[in-house]
Amino acid sequence: MTVQLIDGNALAAQIRAEVAGRTAALKARGIQPHLAIILVGDNPASQVYVKSKAADSEQTGLKATLERYPASLPESALLERIAALNADAGVHGILVQLPLPAHLNASRVIEAIAPEKDVDGFHIASAGALMTGQPGFRPCTPYGCMKMLQSIGMNDLRGKNAVVIGRSNIVGKPMALMLLAANATVTVCHSGTASLAAFTRQADVIVAAAGQRKVLTAGMVKPGAVVIDVGMNRDENGKLCGDVDFEGVRQVAGWITPVPGGVGPMTRAMLLVNTIEAAERASQSASR
Numbered sequence: 001m002t003v004q005l006i007d008g009n010a011l012a013a014q015i016r017a018e019v020a021g022r023t024a025a026l027k028a029r030g031i032q033p034h035l036a037i038i039l040v041g042d043n044p045a046s047q048v049y050v051k052s053k054a055a056d057s058e059q060t061g062l063k064a065t066l067e068r069y070p071a072s073l074p075e076s077a078l079l080e081r082i083a084a085l086n087a088d089a090g091v092h093g094i095l096v097q098l099p100l101p102a103h104l105n106a107s108r109v110i111e112a113i114a115p116e117k118d119v120d121g122f123h124i125a126s127a128g129a130l131m132t133g134q135p136g137f138r139p140c141t142p143y144g145c146m147k148m149l150q151s152i153g154m155n156d157l158r159g160k161n162a163v164v165i166g167r168s169n170i171v172g173k174p175m176a177l178m179l180l181a182a183n184a185t186v187t188v189c190h191s192g193t194a195s196l197a198a199f200t201r202q203a204d205v206i207v208a209a210a211g212q213r214k215v216l217t218a219g220m221v222k223p224g225a226v227v228i229d230v231g232m233n234r235d236e237n238g239k240l241c242g243d244v245d246f247e248g249v250r251q252v253a254g255w256i257t258p259v260p261g262g263v264g265p266m267t268r269a270m271l272l273v274n275t276i277e278a279a280e281r282a283s284q285s286a287s288r
């Protein structure tokens with residue numbers, strides 16, 4: 001079987017071009033879409049991610065303001081800053097880069113963001129909207145995975161078995177809900193699952209989001225299955241790799257996403273989509 005690659009870089013470039021068009025349309029009406037990015041501390045990976053988010057934004061015409069704070073920032077100061085950004089009509093999206101330093105309560109911080117500016121889709125209101133099929137911001141990583149499936153013609157997953165490996169609030173759980181909304185029969189596997197392979201072997205779509213290298217190997221995959229790798233790990237040589245044993249699984253799968261160049265760029269692209277959406281919604285409510 002010849003595996004096909006789902007190229008996240010190429011798809012993300014298409015999405016950025018669409019966002020650039022929507023941004024230009026808003027700018028023509030005198031509205032500058034604006035994303036505020038907050039980074040607390042000096043986590044090296046987070047520093048790279050926020051820089052690329054700001055660069056992607058600028059590339060599509062969105063204004064991005066990157067605010068960096070020391071790891072010692074008190075929670076009260078962070079909450080005050082978020083309140084000020086919530087009140088600023090010129091800011092359409094707010095994101096706080098995760099993980100936060102241990103003394104900061106991530107849930108409290110996320111809940112402080114106004115739901116209409118929650119472009120990460122992490123607020124409880126966004127989670128509730130996803131669960132009930134209401135309009136709201138979708139978390140960028142699973143949203144990007146769904147776009148990847150759609151790009152290969154998998155819009156309706158009726159009759160398909162999907163397995164999500166991982167149950168985090170920002171990937172696994174929303175991923176399962178999005179697959180369910182696309183009519184898949186969904187199983188969520190996790191560290192407490194007794195026989196992971198027994199589930200993955202039945203799956204037409206597998207999303208690996210366990211944060212563990214080689215959690216999915218060739219013998220665990222049904223021939224022709226679609227494999228989406230959300231993992232972001234380092235191998236023994238420090239090389240970036242996903243959760244999937246790429247070289248093994250590519251021999252069996254029908255479609256597979258690479259790491260790097262797969263889900264990562266799509267996560268960033270969907271942030272831009274949510275941000276332009278937030279700015280468009282704000283402009284519509286302002287003109288009502």
Ligand SMILES: Nc1nc2c(c(=O)[nH]1)N[C@@H](CN(C=O)c1ccc(C(=O)N[C@@H](CCC(=O)O)C(=O)O)cc1)CN2
Nearest residue numbers: 049095096097098099120140260261262264265267268
């Ligand atoms: N506030 C948020 N925090 C975090 C999120 C998030 O969506 N919102 N997700 C992850 C990290 N993340 C985005 O912030 C992210 C990680 C990786 C990539 C990416 O483009 N990866 C590249 C490789 C980059 C490299 O070389 O290191 C790729 O896969 O090709 C984008 C976004 C946790 N925190």
